[in-house]
Amino acid sequence: MQRKLGTDIGLTARMFLTMFLLALVYLLFIAVLWRLGISLAFLILVAVVLLGAQYYFSDKLILLSLGAREVSEQEAPQLHEIVNRLAQMTGIPKPKVAIIDSPVPNALATGRDPNHALVAVTTGILDQLDQPEMQAVLAHELSHVIHRDIAVMAMASFFATIASFIVQMGLWGGFGGGYGDERDRDRGGGAFIVIFLVSAAVWAISFFLIRTLSRYREYAADRGSAIITREPSQLASALLKISGRMQRIPDTDLRQMQAGSALMFFPAISRGSLGEIFATHPSLEHRIARLQAMEAELSR
Amino acid sequence: MGFLDSILGRTAVPKSTEDRLFAMSTAAVQLEAAAGLKPAGKAGVLFKRLPPGRFDQLMADVRQLLQLQGSDMSLTVEEHTDPLGFEWMILSGGSRDYQDALAAAHSVGQSLTEERLGDLLLACAFRFQQRQQPVYWIYSYKQASFYPFVPTGDHRRDNTEELRLSAIAKDELPIDSMPERWYALWDIPL
Numbered sequence: 442m443q444r445k446l447g448t449d450i451g452l453t454a455r456m457f458l459t460m461f462l463l464a465l466v467y468l469l470f471i472a473v474l475w476r477l478g479i480s481l482a483f484l485i486l487v488a489v490v491l492l493g494a495q496y497y498f499s500d501k502l503i504l505l506s507l508g509a510r511e512v513s514e515q516e517a518p519q520l521h522e523i524v525n526r527l528a529q530m531t532g533i534p535k536p537k538v539a540i541i542d543s544p545v546p547n548a549l550a551t552g553r554d555p556n557h558a559l560v561a562v563t564t565g566i567l568d569q570l571d572q573p574e575m576q577a578v579l580a581h582e583l584s585h586v587i588h589r590d591i592a593v594m595a596m597a598s599f600f601a602t603i604a605s606f607i608v609q610m611g612l613w614g615g616f617g618g619g620y621g622d623e624r625d626r627d628r629g630g631g632a633f634i635v636i637f638l639v640s641a642a643v644w645a646i647s648f649f650l651i652r653t654l655s656r657y658r659e660y661a662a663d664r665g666s667a668i669i670t671r672e673p674s675q676l677a678s679a680l681l682k683i684s685g686r687m688q689r690i691p692d693t694d695l696r697q698m699q700a701g702s703a704l705m706f707f708p709a710i711s712r713g714s715l716g717e718i719f720a721t722h723p724s725l726e727h728r729i730a731r732l733q734a735m736e737a738e739l740s741r
Numbered sequence: 742m743g744f745l746d747s748i749l750g751r752t753a754v755p756k757s758t759e760d761r762l763f764a765m766s767t768a769a770v771q772l773e774a775a776a777g778l779k780p781a782g783k784a785g786v787l788f789k790r791l792p793p794g795r796f797d798q799l800m801a802d803v804r805q806l807l808q809l810q811g812s813d814m815s816l817t818v819e820e821h822t823d824p825l826g827f828e829w830m831i832l833s834g835g836s837r838d839y840q841d842a843l844a845a846a847h848s849v850g851q852s853l854t855e856e857r858l859g860d861l862l863l864a865c866a867f868r869f870q871q872r873q874q875p876v877y878w879i880y881s882y883k884q885a886s887f888y889p890f891v892p893t894g895d896h897r898r899d900n901t902e903e904l905r906l907s908a909i910a911k912d913e914l915p916i917d918s919m920p921e922r923w924y925a926l927w928d929i930p931l
Contacts, residue, residue: 674905677905677908678901678905681900681901681904681905682901684904686904686920687900687901687904687920689919689920689921690898690900690903690904690920690921690923691921691922691923691924691925692896692898692925693924693925694825694924694925694926694927695787695863695864695879695881695924695925695926696787696823696825696827696863696926697825698924725908726907726908726911729904729905729908729909730908730909730911733775733776733905733908733909737775
């Protein structure tokens with residue numbers, strides 16, 4: 442009998458904790474700004490305008506900057522078919538489909554909610570993956586849509602953006618210049634320095650929290666793909682293919698390497714630095730290991 | 742060495758290479774549970790050109806060692822010269838977790854190292870079965886680490902499966918972090 446994948450309670454708990462910490466940092470940030478005399482109404486106005494703009498336009502900006510082109514069913518029938526099937530299986534409206542003309546294998550989803558979603562894939566990923574792998578990747582992207590990750594991440598990074606904006610203003614403009622007598626200027630300067638420092642701290646802390654949250658959302662989308670397709674190994678295989686690691690495994694025989702001179706080791710050494718960079722990047726291994734655990738869970 | 746170790750000036754002595762080979766003894770059980778790899782009870786030590794007569798002596802030493810250890814004698818030792826002219830010491834039978842084979846491979850390594858001939862040891866290969874297909878874990882003495890090798894016939898290997906296996910086994914085995922060094926061993930005689 443085949444089993445269903447339940448929720449990953451550990452992942453949910455860690456995600457919740459990260460979001461809680463992020464909200465806490467932001468609330469403290471607002472409290473400090475408010476205490477230092479910045480009008481609450483002004484804060485809310487800025488928040489609503491910026492958040493609204495980010496909410497409605499960020500996906501269009503992303504697509505514009507990447508050069509994604511929406512394709513019709515006639516242009517990419519196979520791609521449309523997979524997306525259509527996945528949308529039906531998950532019960533969301535079928536997202537728009539776009540192709541990015543780039544040899545770098547990648548895929549992404551945008552849109553503030555499932556009604557305005559779009560999935561885009563590069564020509565590179567279409568060349569490298571076979572049908573089941575492509576389906577696994579698109580199921581991962583559709584999971585982002587279902588989880589509303591675009592909106593979640595936009596909100597999560599919103600106050601971090603404001604904090605970084607304040608930090609940059611401080612660096613460009615300097616503080617303390619102003620009107621009034623000496624004492625007033627000192628007080629104003631002091632308040633601005635506090636705002637500057639608090640903003641810098643908020644920016645730094647939220648940077649790490651946002652990246653942590655983003656990683657958790659990736660794991661969640663991997664899990665979503667596994668639940669939808671019931672084939673976690675296909676996503677694992679796709680991740681390995683597009684990581685570029687496969688292309689680095691040699692076909693040369695170990696014994697031939699020995700028969701020749703020591704110079705034969707030269708190519709391996711010259712590519713060493715690249716290898717070390719990848720070695721410090723464990724997320725691929727972690728994702729594969731988790732997908733493997735889900736595979737075991739499903740076949741038990 | 743970690744970043745924290747560097748800034749705190751803590752020096753960590755790397756584990757000796759012998760310990761790393763022995764990682765296989767505990768990993769074999771885990772590999773079966775996590776990846777469905779069944780130990781096939783065959784392992785082989787691959788040598789570079791040894792001085793004349795040295796290989797026979799090593800064979801005799803290993804046989805004696807196995808007798809002394811009083812292992813249940815289910816492990817057999819054979820020699821094999823492959824078409825490329827390289828010598829193999831093939832260890833078959835023995836316990837499922839390669840305990841006896843590891844002891845033999847270790848003693849070979851030790852006696853060659855004592856004579857400063859340690860760099861004549863090339864690799865130690867362990868055979869596993871995965872759905873009727875052979876899968877090998879290769880231990881490189883030079884790198885003191887393992888890597889997977891999944892031949893699929895006629896100078897072809899399944900890179901996807903190799904990377905998948907390395908991801909699964911990363912907590913069990915010291916794995917060579919540079920796939921560029923995962924050299925093939927075509928027509929491996931075990």
